[in-house]
Amino acid sequence: MARSFADLRTHLLSGQSPPHAVNGSVSYLSSRPHLEQKAAALIAERDRRAQFFAEELFADPAWDILLDLTLAALQQRRVTVSNLCIGAHVPQTTALRWIKMMADEGLLERQDDRLDARRKFVALAPATLKKMLAYLESIDQKTGCAG
Structure with a gap:
């Protein structure tokens, strides 16, 4: 510290x-705009798929949560639990179950909002963020993003 x-x-x-x-x-993280672009492209690709196929066909709340929180970290913004549930593209109860499980596994960290006790923030644990950044770095620019 x-x-x-x-x-x-x-x-x-x-x-x-x-x-x-x-x-x-x-x-x-702000010195890595190429990673922010890759994370945003992965999210956009998942959203584009939903225009053609039912979202349930490709439901992967854990991956959606990881992508959303990675992009948030790269953009240096905080994400509330309720916003993360929306980004997971599954019912809120399902998203909350995944958030709890991922936090229990040490992949995510929950943080209290000091200004509003009713609100909680969620962020990637440092080790998870490191893995997600390494994953984004590993994406070959020639083949594009796969999501």
Whole structure:
């Protein structure tokens, strides 16, 4: 934690924009716009499929949750549980069950909203984010995105 504060202090004293906190640590995810584009393309591809086939045919809430939270981390924004349920493209009870299971497995972290006790945020655990970024890096640009 001290390292994060030291990095933030250095950035502030140098007049640079501060790095954003993701999962409680200083992150330089904004320097990876190509990964944000890949994550967005995977989500768009899944949405495009739904124009031609019933969403239930390709229901994969765990993957949709991972993609949504990866894109959110790359865009340095927080995601509420209710928004994540919408992004999972399954009934809310199903999405909540997947979120709980993934959090119990250590893939996700739930965070309280300090301003509104009724609201919770969800983010990828640091190890999960690392794996998702490695996955996005591994996507061959020549073959495009597969989702």
